[in-house]
Structures are given as C-alpha cells and as structure tokens.
Amino acid sequence: MKKEFDPxxxxxxxSILVQDIPGVLSxxxxxxxRKGYNIESIVSGETDKPGVTRITIVILGDExxxxxxxxxxxKLIPVLAVKLLDEGTSIQREFALIKVRAADRNxxxxxxQMSNIFRxxxxxxxxxxxxxxxFGDKDKTSALIGMLEDFGILEIAKTGTLAIExxxxxxxxxxxxxxxxxxxxxxx
Amino acid sequence: MKIRATQAIMECLLEQEVDTxxxxxxxxxxxxxxxxxxxxxxxxxxxxxxxQGASHAADGYARSTGKVGVCFATSGPGATNLTTGIATAYMxxxxxxxxxxxxxxxLLGKDSFQEVDITGIAMPITKAxxxxxxxxTIPDVMRQAFAVAATGRPGPVLIDFLKNVTAPNVExxxxxxxxxxxxxxxxxxxLADSHGLKAPExxxxxxxxxxxxxxxxxxxxxxxxxxxxxxxxxxxxRELAEKLDCPVAITVMGGGGFPGGHPLTTGMLGMHGSKxxxxxxxxxxxxxxxxxxxxxxxxxxxASFASQAKIVQxxxxxxxxxxxxxxxxxxxxxxxRVLTLLNERVPQYRHPAWKEHILxxxxxxxxxxxxxxxxxxxxxTMRRMxxxxxxxxxxxxxxxxxxxxxxxxxxxxxxxxxxGFGTMGFGLGAAIGAKMGNPDKVVIHxxxxxxxxxxxxxxxxxxxxxLPIITVVFNNGTLGMVRQWQNLIYHQRYSQTTLDRGPDxxxxxxxxxxxGFRVTTLAEMEQAFQKALDSGCGCVLDCRLDMDEMVxxxxxxxxxxxxxxxx
Numbered sequence: 001m002k003k004e005f006d007p008x009x010x011x012x013x014x015s016i017l018v019q020d021i022p023g024v025l026s027x028x029x030x031x032x033x034r035k036g037y038n039i040e041s042i043v044s045g046e047t048d049k050p051g052v053t054r055i056t057i058v059i060l061g062d063e064x065x066x067x068x069x070x071x072x073x074x075k076l077i078p079v080l081a082v083k084l085l086d087e088g089t090s091i092q093r094e095f096a097l098i099k100v101r102a103a104d105r106n107x108x109x110x111x112x113q114m115s116n117i118f119r120x121x122x123x124x125x126x127x128x129x130x131x132x133x134x135f136g137d138k139d140k141t142s143a144l145i146g147m148l149e150d151f152g153i154l155e156i157a158k159t160g161t162l163a164i165e166x167x168x169x170x171x172x173x174x175x176x177x178x179x180x181x182x183x184x185x186x187x188x
Numbered sequence: 189m190k191i192r193a194t195q196a197i198m199e200c201l202l203e204q205e206v207d208t209x210x211x212x213x214x215x216x217x218x219x220x221x222x223x224x225x226x227x228x229x230x231x232x233x234x235x236x237x238x239x240q241g242a243s244h245a246a247d248g249y250a251r252s253t254g255k256v257g258v259c260f261a262t263s264g265p266g267a268t269n270l271t272t273g274i275a276t277a278y279m280x281x282x283x284x285x286x287x288x289x290x291x292x293x294x295l296l297g298k299d300s301f302q303e304v305d306i307t308g309i310a311m312p313i314t315k316a317x318x319x320x321x322x323x324x325t326i327p328d329v330m331r332q333a334f335a336v337a338a339t340g341r342p343g344p345v346l347i348d349f350l351k352n353v354t355a356p357n358v359e360x361x362x363x364x365x366x367x368x369x370x371x372x373x374x375x376x377x378x379l380a381d382s383h384g385l386k387a388p389e390x391x392x393x394x395x396x397x398x399x400x401x402x403x404x405x406x407x408x409x410x411x412x413x414x415x416x417x418x419x420x421x422x423x424x425x426r427e428l429a430e431k432l433d434c435p436v437a438i439t440v441m442g443g444g445g446f447p448g449g450h451p452l453t454t455g456m457l458g459m460h461g462s463k464x465x466x467x468x469x470x471x472x473x474x475x476x477x478x479x480x481x482x483x484x485x486x487x488x489x490x491a492s493f494a495s496q497a498k499i500v501q502x503x504x505x506x507x508x509x510x511x512x513x514x515x516x517x518x519x520x521x522x523x524x525r526v527l528t529l530l531n532e533r534v535p536q537y538r539h540p541a542w543k544e545h546i547l548x549x550x551x552x553x554x555x556x557x558x559x560x561x562x563x564x565x566x567x568x569t570m571r572r573m574x575x576x577x578x579x580x581x582x583x584x585x586x587x588x589x590x591x592x593x594x595x596x597x598x599x600x601x602x603x604x605x606x607x608g609f610g611t612m613g614f615g616l617g618a619a620i621g622a623k624m625g626n627p628d629k630v631v632i633h634x635x636x637x638x639x640x641x642x643x644x645x646x647x648x649x650x651x652x653x654x655l656p657i658i659t660v661v662f663n664n665g666t667l668g669m670v671r672q673w674q675n676l677i678y679h680q681r682y683s684q685t686t687l688d689r690g691p692d693x694x695x696x697x698x699x700x701x702x703x704g705f706r707v708t709t710l711a712e713m714e715q716a717f718q719k720a721l722d723s724g725c726g727c728v729l730d731c732r733l734d735m736d737e738m739v740x741x742x743x744x745x746x747x748x749x750x751x752x753x754x755x
Contacts, residue, residue, distance in 0.1 A: 001516060002499075002514040002515065002516055003510060003514060019382065022319065023307065023308070023311065023317070023319075026308070026311065027311055030311065030312060034312070067510075068507075068511060071506065071507040071509075071511070072507050074506070074507065075505065075506070075507040077315060077316050077336060077379070080382055080383070176391070177506070179388055180388075180506040180520040181506045181507070182383045182388055183340060183388040183504060183506070183520050183521060183522075184340045184341045184504050184505035184506055184507070184520070185315070185336075185339075185340045185341070185383065186339050186340045186380075186383065186388060187332070187335040187336055187339050187340070187371075187376055187379050187380055187383075
C-alpha cells in the first residue's frame with residue numbers, strides 16, 4: 001500500500017541525535033535551507049551520552065516535505081537517530097528572558113504580579129527595568145510576552161522549543177527504520 | 189613506529205591498495221607531493237591539465253574498476269576546481285576520495301592566499317568531509333574516509349589537511365593495517381558501534397512479501413538501475429529477469445547491469461526511453477525497480493507514473509524510498525544480497541502474452557544509407573568494429589543518449605556517463621581514468637563539439653601518458669540537445685546554441701601530438717576508426733553531422749510517459 005501524507009501545513013518537531021563533530025549543525029541545517037524552508041526554532045545541547053548532541057528543530061511544513069527532510073537527515077553519517085514528535089505524544093517547553101521597562105513603583109508591582117500569575121521569576125532588577133524568566137510551553141511564553149508589551153519590552157532572549165517523548169519510549173529505541181538507514185551508510 | 193605525517197598518508201593509500209592517483213600540485217599540497225616523490229615506484233600519479241579533469245579521471249577509474257578512486261588537489265582554486273567532479277561522483281554514487289590541503293592553522297579563516305572553506309563547500313556533495321588539524325588522527329581519518337566512500341551507498345568523500353599537519357618535521361605513531369582489517373581501527377569501530385554493530389541484513393519477511401507479489405503479477409516490468417551496476421549485482425539481476433521472464437527496462441545509470449542485447453531488454457526508460465519501455469511502464473501491474481531512484485528523467489510525471497502497477501523499490505539507501513515516486517513495497521539492502529535471497533524464493537515464471545505485447549515495440553535502430561553521415565552510422569560503425577568489451581565514456585547531450593541507445597553494454601563499468609549531474613566535459617577525464625584502470629581494454633570517448641571544447645585540454649594528458657583513447661566527436665556545430673528543445677519547445681529560437689567557431693579538432697589533435705581524422709562519410713568513418721584502433725595512440729575523429737538531427741523518441745519533462753513528443 002502506498003503511504004498517504006497530510007497535505008496541510010503545520011508545525012512539526014524533529015528530534016535529532018548526532019555525533020558531536022565540527023560542522024554537524026550546518027550539515028543538518030542545510031537540509032532545510034536547501035528546500036527553501038525556514039527553521040522556526042533550533043536548540044542544540046549535550047545528552048546523557050558523551051560526544052552525542054541532541055538537536056531539536058521546529059519547522060512549518062506539510063507531512064511529505066517534513067518526512068523527506070527527516071529521511072535525508074537520517075542518511076547523514078554523523079546522525080544517529082531522527083524522530084518526528086507531535087504535540088500529542090510529546091512534552092514541549094521553551095524558556096525566555098524578557099527585559100521590561102518598569103520605571104516607577106506601580107509599573108514594577110504590576111510586572112511582578114503578572115509574572116506571579118504566569119509562575120515566572122524576576123531574575124534581575126534595576127531602577128528602570130525588570131528581567132523576567134519564564135519557562136513553559138509556547139502558548140504560555142507568548143501570552144506573558146503579550147501582557148508585558150504594555151509596559152515596553154526592551155529585549156527578549158528565548159530558546160527554541162525543547163521536546164521529549166511522553167512515557168517509556170526514547171529516541172534511542174531501535175527499530176526497523178533505523179536499521180534500514182544504517183544499511184545505506186554502513187561502514188562494515 | 190614513528191613516521192612522517194605525509195608518509196602515513198601514503199602508507200594509508202597503500203593499505204587501501206591504491207596504486208593510481210590523479211591530481212594537480214600547488215602551494216599547500218607541496219609536502220604531500222614531496223612525499224609522493226618517495227613513492228613513485230608504488231603509486232602512479234597522473235598529472236592532468238586541470239583539476240576538474242583529475243576529478244573526472246578518478247571518478248571514471250572508480251566506476252570502471254569498482255575500486256575507490258583517489259584525487260589530489262591544492263587549496264583554494266585547486267579545491268574549487270574539483271567541485272564539479274565531486275558533485276558528478278555524488279549524484280552517480282561513485283566512490284572517490286578527494287584529498288586537498290589547506291593553508292596552515294594560523295592562516296586559517298583569515299582569507300589567506302588560496303584559502304577556501306572547501307569542507308564547507310563540499311558538504312552537500314559528499315558523503316562526508318574531514319578537516320584534519322591533528323596529525324595523529326591521519327590514519328583514522330584516512331581509513332574511515334575509504335570505508336565511508338566504499339560501503340553502503342558509495343559516494344565521494346573529501347579530506348582537507350592543513351599544511352602544518354603535513355610539515356616534514358611532523359611525526360606520528362603509525363602501524364600498517366591492511367584494509368581488510370581496518371574495521372578494527374578505533375574510528376571505524378566507533379562509527380560502526382554508534383550505528384549498531386551488526387551487519388544489516390535485508391528483512392526476510394519483506395522478501396517473502398515480494399515473492400508473493402511477483403506470483404500474483406501478470407504483467408511485471410523489471411527496471412535495472414544504477415544500483416545493479418554499483419553493487420555489481422548483474423549476475424543476480426539477470427537470473428531474476430530470466431526467472432520472471434518479463435520485459436526489462438534499463439536506466440541510464442543501469443547501463444551494463446543487464447545485457448543490452450538480451451531478448452528481454454526493452455532499452456532505456458523515460459524521457460528518451462524506447463516505446464517498449466515506456467508503454468510497459470504504463471501498462472504493467474508490477475513495477476519492480478532495483479537500485480533506481482525514479483529521477484525526473486525516468487518518472488517524468490510522478491503522479492501518473494506506472495499508475496496501474498504496484499511499485500516495488502529495492503535500494504540500499506532508505507531515503508530514496510518514497511522520495512520521487514510513492515511505493516507499495518520496498519526492501520533495503522545491497523542489490524546483490526537482496527536479489528540472491530529473492531532468487532532462492534522465486535520459481536520460473538512465463539509471461540508469453542505480456543512479452544508478445546511489449547517486446548515487438550522495440551524499434552531496431554537502423555542506420556540509413558545516404559550521402560550525409562548520420563549519428564547512427566557513426567555508432568553502428570563503432571559497434572561493429574570495436575571489441576565487444578570496449579569501454580564507452582560519454583559526455584552529455586545528444587551523443588550521450590544516442591550512445592546509450594545504440595551500444596549494448598554487457599558488464600558493469602562498461603558505460604561511463606554522467607547520468608545524474610549531466611556534466612558536460614566529464615567524458616575525456618573519465619576515459620583517462622578508465623584506461624588507467626583497464627589498460628587491456630579499448631576505451632572510446634564519445635562527445636559532442638560543445639562538450640569536447642569544455643575539457644579538450646586533457647588531450648595533453650592523453651598524449652603524455654600515451655593513452656590510446658579514441659575520441660569520437662559528434663560535431664554538429666551546435667549544442668544539439670539544447671537546440672532540440674529550442675526546436676520543439678521554444679519555436680526554433682536558437683538562442684546562443686550555434687557553435688559556429690573553432691577550433692579545427694583535427695588540427696587540435698595534431699597540436700597535442702595526437703592523430704586527428706576528419707569524417708564526413710560512412711566510408712571515411714570506417715577507415716578512420718580502423719586507423720584509430722590500430723594506431724595505439726590517442727586519436728580524435730571529427731565526425732561532421734547535420735545540426736538538426738534529433739534524439740528519438742522523446743517525451744517532454746513532466747509529461748505522461750507515453751505522450752511522445754517525437755517518435
């Protein structure tokens with residue numbers, strides 16, 4: 001049976017496990033630019049295994065296109081595993097630092113109250129500003145940013161989305177697909 | 189044992205049983221060439237006229253011998269001149285290790301003289317790139333590079349050594365390890381471990397499923413793709429084809445994977461495919477492709493491609509599955525392994541009615557008599573007079589399609605052509621590589637006047653190394669394939685395709701110290717070709733053809749596979 005793909009464009013999260021060697025990030029990133037797609041967010045960081053990095057990429061696209069990029073990514077020699085995660089089966093979080101103008105006491109109080117509602121923390125304060133740190137899903141950070149805009153946001157530093165599967169399954173799980181990809185790049 | 193770093197590079201080449209390298213020296217690679225001077229009895233270096241020629245030669249050597257080709261070049265322009273050759277090898281899955289040297293560490297990233305980020309440039313056109321900054325990693329990197337180039341789906345690899353790494357006073361620890369034992373080396377072991385150590389095997393359940401699909405099929409069509417050639421699975425493929433007793437279409441890259449003159453062959457498939465192949469593709473109920481990626485020149489319109497058929501794809505590279513055409517079933521593995529397992533499970537079938545319907549559609553190419561020399565006459569003469577196992581290296585365009593349609597290729601590596609990348613100027617370099625790898629075989633280079641002009645300076649290489657390569661120029665005074673499109677699709681507006689200019693190819697050949705022949709009639713062709721075969725030196729046959737000759741049949745890009753624009 002031929003596969004069917006959802007033609008509707010939506011956000012997909014790719015979790016990619018790679019060997020930590022020079023150029024690996026650009027090797028992965030170029031697969032998106034090659035097709036003229038813009039990466040919505042990208043996060044890279046170390047894992048429980050030494051020398052292994054996990055890259056999480058969020059991309060707006062249709063299922064066929066995203067699958068094709070995932071396929072070409074799996075083919076790269078330093079890539080150990082690629083998983084397509086969706087909101088239903090994974091937990092997704094991001095982290096943001098927001099510097100807000102708060103020149104008088106009223107403004108400061110309001111920003112602090114607002115932050116409390118969102119369970120965000122004030123991590124820096126000066127005579128004219130407050131810096132708020134928030135951790136949560138995309139909607140939560142966007143909502144807080146929306147509220148703080150009234151006070152005047154001076155700058156934002158934000159991570160991309162991090163994601164991990166719910167339940168027992170992990171990116172390390174062996175499966176037939178992984179084995180099939182290793183055939184094409186086997187060095188045995 | 190402590191040896192010089194450059195010595196380790198040479199020893200690592202010997203580990204891989206490399207005896208021929210192609211290349212061009214320059215400032216940053218001087219240390220390597222200085223070391224090569226000590227190895228002249230073990231490694232033959234072919235100095236080409238241009239790095240691009242060297243890259244195609246290493247590629248042609250790899251394609252024709254099945255070994256890994258090796259090519260040297262210096263930094264900057266030397267390295268960038270390789271890129272067309274690297275991309276050509278990548279698109280056609282040819283195993284070549286490209287070795288370049290870059291500026292010294294302190295000069296790196298400072299826009300120094302002849303500096304370029306070649307590992308960055310080559311990233312999208314190689315299986316892997318290595319920038320070597322630590323001399324101690326040389327043996328590991330060299331071994332890994334050869335392993336990566338040759339295993340799985342083959343392809344080019346680039347190693348860029350910093351000049352200071354190759355300095356004469358740099359010494360490293362080194363032990364000679366024959367390539368058969370390379371796997372125990374650290375980096376290869378680590379790579380294998382990280383990807384699951386066990387050698388992958390095709391899934392037997394999937395093979396049973398395929399055997400059942402074959403049993404059900406009444407109108408199967410086999411496609412012989414480049415994977416059959418690269419995997420040297422021609423024997424297994426032939427056994428399967430004869431068991432299935434069905435038509436067999438051969439892609440451009442599949443040339444040599446299945447005998448061109450076999451009674452089941454329907455010839456090429458796709459844009460310039462035969463009527464038999466294209467109709468079979470449209471009407472079959474099982475399309476069974478081996479090592480074929482359904483490029484846009486084969487699956488012209490993916491949506492209507494083989495619309496009545498269950499499509500089965502056998503490929504070594506999982507990312508080719510469902511890439512261009514959606515498939516019903518696939519098996520991942522080397523063509524040789526999968527077909528061996530499949531042949532054990534497939535009985536003899538007979539499909540007389542289906543064969544009777546398709547095979548008569550093969551139109552025999554006829555070389556008409558007449559005053560004017562025709563491409564078919566040129567090819568027919570060559571086929572008649574050249575030894576059956578002659579290697580044919582082509583350039584790209586009309587002569588390429590005619591050569592592939594007309595010659596019968598019988599073994600992998602007999603046809604050398606840039607099918608994926610379509611690189612004009614590929615042929616002469618590839619022919620040089622093929623002749624170096626197959627000194628006992630006759631090597632013929634077919635080209636057009638446009639293609640030949642791009643890299644004809646390699647005639648100097650042909651002459652210097654006394655390589656008896658026969659270059660047959662299909663000289664029609666135009667970029668024939670582009671003109672054909674302009675004629676059929678662009679209302680005869682021949683924009684910038686007429687090549688009414690020099691040089692005189694006969695005089696050019698003579699200027700390079702080779703023999704040149706002007707050919708304007710069939711009789712002259714026969715005479716000149718015989719002289720060329722007998723000469724024992726490089727020859728150029730300048731065959732004057734009409735500029736309005738066309739490659740037939742033709743289906744326009746994106747059209748349904750049986751909507752022939754030309755019959």
